[in-house]
Amino acid sequence: MKFKAGDAILGLFVIGILFLIIIPLPSAVLSIFLILNISIAAMILMSALFSKESLDLSLFPTMLLLTTLFRLGLNISSTRLILRDGFAGDVVQAFGEFVSGGDLVIGTIIFIIITIVNFQVITKGSERVAEVTARFTLDAMPGKQMAIDADLNTGFIDDEEAKRRRKKIQDEAAFFGSMDGASKFVKNDAIVGLIITVVNIAAGIIIGVASKNMVFADALQKYTILTIGDGLVSSIPALLISTATGILVTKTNSDDSMSKVILKQLAYSPIVLYVVGITLLVLGLFTPMGPLVTFPIAIIWFIIAYRFSVKQKIEVVSSEINSEDEMAEEIRKPENVISLLQVDPIELEFGYGVIPLADVNQGGDLLDRVVMIRRQIALELGSVVPIIRLRDNIQLAPNAYSIKIKGVEVAKGEILFDHYMAMNPGYIEEEIDGIQTTEPAFGLPALWITELQREKAEVKGYTVVDCPSIIATHLTEVIKSHLHELLSRQDVQTLISNVGETHPTLIEELTPKLLSIGDIQKVLSNLLKEHISIRDLVTICEVLADYGVTIRDTDVLTEYVRQGLSRSISKKIFGDMTNQVITLDPAVEQQIMENVQHTEQGSYVALDPRTIQNIIAQLKKEIAKLTSVGLQPIILTSPIVRIYFKHLTEQYIPDLIVISYNEIEQNIEIQSIGMVSIA
Numbered sequence: 001m002k003f004k005a006g007d008a009i010l011g012l013f014v015i016g017i018l019f020l021i022i023i024p025l026p027s028a029v030l031s032i033f034l035i036l037n038i039s040i041a042a043m044i045l046m047s048a049l050f051s052k053e054s055l056d057l058s059l060f061p062t063m064l065l066l067t068t069l070f071r072l073g074l075n076i077s078s079t080r081l082i083l084r085d086g087f088a089g090d091v092v093q094a095f096g097e098f099v100s101g102g103d104l105v106i107g108t109i110i111f112i113i114i115t116i117v118n119f120q121v122i123t124k125g126s127e128r129v130a131e132v133t134a135r136f137t138l139d140a141m142p143g144k145q146m147a148i149d150a151d152l153n154t155g156f157i158d159d160e161e162a163k164r165r166r167k168k169i170q171d172e173a174a175f176f177g178s179m180d181g182a183s184k185f186v187k188n189d190a191i192v193g194l195i196i197t198v199v200n201i202a203a204g205i206i207i208g209v210a211s212k213n214m215v216f217a218d219a220l221q222k223y224t225i226l227t228i229g230d231g232l233v234s235s236i237p238a239l240l241i242s243t244a245t246g247i248l249v250t251k252t253n254s255d256d257s258m259s260k261v262i263l264k265q266l267a268y269s270p271i272v273l274y275v276v277g278i279t280l281l282v283l284g285l286f287t288p289m290g291p292l293v294t295f296p297i298a299i300i301w302f303i304i305a306y307r308f309s310v311k312q313k314i315e316v317v318s319s320e321i322n323s324e325d326e327m328a329e330e331i332r333k334p335e336n337v338i339s340l341l342q343v344d345p346i347e348l349e350f351g352y353g354v355i356p357l358a359d360v361n362q363g364g365d366l367l368d369r370v371v372m373i374r375r376q377i378a379l380e381l382g383s384v385v386p387i388i389r390l391r392d393n394i395q396l397a398p399n400a401y402s403i404k405i406k407g408v409e410v411a412k413g414e415i416l417f418d419h420y421m422a423m424n425p426g427y428i429e430e431e432i433d434g435i436q437t438t439e440p441a442f443g444l445p446a447l448w449i450t451e452l453q454r455e456k457a458e459v460k461g462y463t464v465v466d467c468p469s470i471i472a473t474h475l476t477e478v479i480k481s482h483l484h485e486l487l488s489r490q491d492v493q494t495l496i497s498n499v500g501e502t503h504p505t506l507i508e509e510l511t512p513k514l515l516s517i518g519d520i521q522k523v524l525s526n527l528l529k530e531h532i533s534i535r536d537l538v539t540i541c542e543v544l545a546d547y548g549v550t551i552r553d554t555d556v557l558t559e560y561v562r563q564g565l566s567r568s569i570s571k572k573i574f575g576d577m578t579n580q581v582i583t584l585d586p587a588v589e590q591q592i593m594e595n596v597q598h599t600e601q602g603s604y605v606a607l608d609p610r611t612i613q614n615i616i617a618q619l620k621k622e623i624a625k626l627t628s629v630g631l632q633p634i635i636l637t638s639p640i641v642r643i644y645f646k647h648l649t650e651q652y653i654p655d656l657i658v659i660s661y662n663e664i665e666q667n668i669e670i671q672s673i674g675m676v677s678i679a
Contacts, residue, residue, distance in 0.1 A: 014066065017073045025077045027089035033074055034091045034233050040067060041237035041244075048244035058171060060248055067241055071234055075196055078230045083203055086212070086222060088230060096229025111197075111228045114235050144169050147360075149371045200227040270312070273305035343407040345386035345486050348475060353398030353417055357468050358390055366390070369472040373479065382535025383483055383528060384491050388475070401471055403478045405485065411478045413440035415467040419448045422462040426630075432457050441474040484529040492521045499537050510541050514548035522554040523561060530646070530657075532562065532569060539564050555602055555643050563639070563662045570665040573634060573657060581636040581659075581670055582622045585677035588615060589641045596644055605644045614678055616652050622674040623653070634659060636670065 025033070044063060051057055081088040148157070148165050157165070204223025208214040214222070277298040284294030348370075350358070358366040367390070374385045396402060403411040422432065423439055423446045434447030449457055449464070457464050465473070479486075496517070500507035511517060523544065524534050534540060543564040544557060551557055562569060597606045607615075623633040635658045637645050642660040649656055664670065 013070075017066070017069045024080055024084075027081055027085070027087060030074065030077055030081065031089035031091040034078075034089070037067075037071055037074060037237050038233070038240075040070075041240035045240045045244040045247075048247045051248075057248060060245075064241065064245065067237070071237055072192065075192075075230070075234050078233075079196060079200055082200055082223065082226045082230060083207055086204075086208070086226070088226060092226060092229040092233055094229070095232045096225040096227075108224065108228065111231050111235070114232065114239065115197075146368060146371070149368075197227055197231045200230065270305040270309040273301045273308065277301035277305065344389040344404075345406060346388045346479065347404040347407070348388060348390050348401065348471075349393040349396060349404065350390075350401040350471075351396040351398040352392060352394060354401055354415065354467075354471075355392055356417075357471070364468070366468050366471065369468055370475070373472060373476050376476065377479060377483070379535070381480065381483060381528060381531070381533045382537065383487055383524075384494065385479060385483070386486055386491075403475055405478070405482045410482065411440070411474065413471070413474055415470060416448045417467065419450060420454050420457075420464050420466055421470055422447045422449045422453075422457045422464050424462060428461045430460055432460065432462065440470065441477045480531060484525040487521060487525050487528060489517050489521050492517050492524060495524075495534075495537055496520065496541075499541060503538055503541070506538070506541050506545060510545045510548065515544060519548075519552075519554055519557075520544065523558050526555065526558040527561065527565075532565065533572075536565065536568065553602065559639060559643055559660070562660070566663045567665055569659065569663050570668055573659060574664070574668050579634070579668065579670055580626065580631055580673045581634045582619075582626070582674040582676060583636050583672045584638075584641065584645065585675055588676060588678055589638055589645075591678070592641055592644050592648070603644070605648050607648070611678070612648065615676065616649065618676045618678070619649065619653070622676055623656075625674055633657070635676075636661065636664075636672070639663075 044060075044067070047057060048060070057063075078088045078092055082092075087093070145166065148162050148169075201224055204227065205216070205219045208219030208223060212219075280294040280298035280301070281291075283289055284291040284298070355364075356362040357364040360367060370388050370390065374388070377383065377385050393402070397414065399417055400412065400414045402409050416435065416437075419435075421437065421439065422434060423444055432447065432449065432453060434449040434453065437446050437448055438444070439446045454464055496507060496511065511520065520541075523540070527534050527540075540561050543561045547557055547560045551560075591611070592605055592607070595605055595607045596603055619635075626633045633656060635645070635649075635656060637658060637660055639660040639662045642658055646656075646658040649658070
């Protein structure tokens with residue numbers, strides 16, 4: 001740990017405060033400390049006054065505690081000197097005599113007024129403001145966090161800006177929470193100051209009369225003057241610190257200094273100052289105040305108003321000139337087309353009728369749903385979804401929306417605003433009135449119904465969803481089906497680095513020694529293409545490290561990884577202990593394997609078109625048997641054939657589930673209810 005002189009000085013300062021309470025100080029040293037205390041308080045007040053935002057003095061609660069302890073320590077030392085010697089230094093004596101002006105009653109009254117102002121007005125007000133600000137800051141944190149997430153997802157800010165904003169929110173909550181507690185120090189410090197004052201006067205009179213044989217009037221005069229001086233020399237720094245506290249907890253963030261902001265807000269128009277000046281002239285002419293007092297001040301306001309009006313005219317002209325210069329410069333400079341070349345990974349465009357669903361100010365929650373989509377897919381499939389860009393498009397129909405992947409439209413839909421979509425689960429015979437439509441995500445028949453019909457439809461058993469849910473569900477399904485295209489090498493590097501933090505040996509062995517980031521990306525893309533979660537990346541990397549030594553074909557490596565993920569694959573596909581599947585005729589498998597062609601770019605099946613059409617036709621017949629009884633079609637093959645049969649069928653039946661024997665857990669019972677054979 002590196003030694004710093006500043007840290008040592010701070011430590012000695014804190015220890016020195018404790019010594020002030022224990023060790024008697026000479027009056028000369030006490031006077032120096034009292035002046036130092038006043039200067040520190042003035043420094044803190046000026047810093048609070050000229051700071052642009054409260055967090056500029058983030059350690060203010062700590063400074064408040066230290067200065068309060070320092071002031072109390074000085075109070076105790078001065079009390080000791082007053083009661084013991086009847087003298088507490090030139091500073092205390094000067095404050096007492098100067099303020100009282102030789103009159104004990106006047107001095108006492110002024111001291112009481114200063115103390116009451118500090119305690120009742122500034123201290124209590126600052127305490128209340130700090131308490132309310134802390135409560136509202138903490139209550140506003142969730143909303144601010146959601147706003148940051150929404151801006152991040154829409155691309156308005158980047159990750160670094162989001163981190164900076166989140167840290168600022170946390171710092172504000174910690175600061176105002178600390179200020180709420182620290183303001184109690186100021187309040188209690190004022191109370192202790194009053195108690196010490198009473199003790200000084202009472203004890204001083206007793207000591208003066210009993211121990212020093214003073215006349216009561218002389219003792220009262222002497223110790224009251226000293227007590228007033230001691231109280232004032234402590235109250236003035238306390239007043240400055242209390243004022244700084246009040247300024248800091250009531251300060252709003254601004255790019256300009258506080259003086260400029262106050263001047264702009266109080267005198268934002270010269271008319272305000274002209275009216276004030278005219279009012280003073282009228283008061284001087286028609287009231288006993290007289291023009292001698294009011295006219296000079298009115299003239300000052302007129303001068304300031306005139307200067308403001310001239311300044312505003314100059315600013316308007318300057319603004320117009322700068323605007324024209326910027327436009328001319330924009331025309332002259334060569335066009336920067338680099339920004340036009342960037343393609344967003346995912347875009348959701350919508351017509352102007354859909355804008356209220358995305359506008360937070362109009363009660364829309366589509367932005368929040370987009371945030372949840374990214375979290376949901378991360379948990380379900382283990383992949384990072386890129387930023388989803390939301391923008392309006394006047395070329396679309398008012399209630400239409402379009403989903404683009406890498407700048408190309410892949411899906412679209414249309415909603416009926418102020419309506420709900422009702423879908424029949426399949427077993428409800430009673431129909432309801434509505435506008436016929438098709439659910440965009442899964443292509444199911446549906447009805448548009450009104451708010452009045454919603455409760456009736458739900459009672460009958462219909463599935464009823466609102467417009468934001470329709471768009472969010474459609475967007476989720478589109479992202480899932482294209483997630484393998486969106487997974488970039490940079491995303492894979494991020495995922496690998498995350499695993500490397502806890503399994504460094506595994507990652508060092510795997511890449512770049514055995515497989516490149518590009519090879520791992522292809523394996524992960526293959527898994528995502530068939531909706532296999534890559535969240536268990538440690539297991540995936542373990543399997544790749546085992547087989548990457550001898551196998552370079554990423555398709556074959558994918559099959560081994562699938563076998564390593566057999567538990568999660570079985571859990572996802574097979575819900576019951578007994579499951580119906582379709583198998584392949586061994587003759588079909590044999591024919592497929594005989595026609596596999598291996599190249600440097602990978603392997604493929606080179607069957608003649610007639611044979612392919614025959615296999616697909618037989619497959620569709622078997623699938624129809626399963627779907628007719630409400631079962632999900634699952635094709636079971638041997639491990640070596642699975643990948644090639646999947647490639648063979650994905651053009652015709654893209655969502656078909658093809659699984660091998662090695663990907664099924666031993667405790668799952670399989671029942672074959674059909675076989676694909678060559679006719």
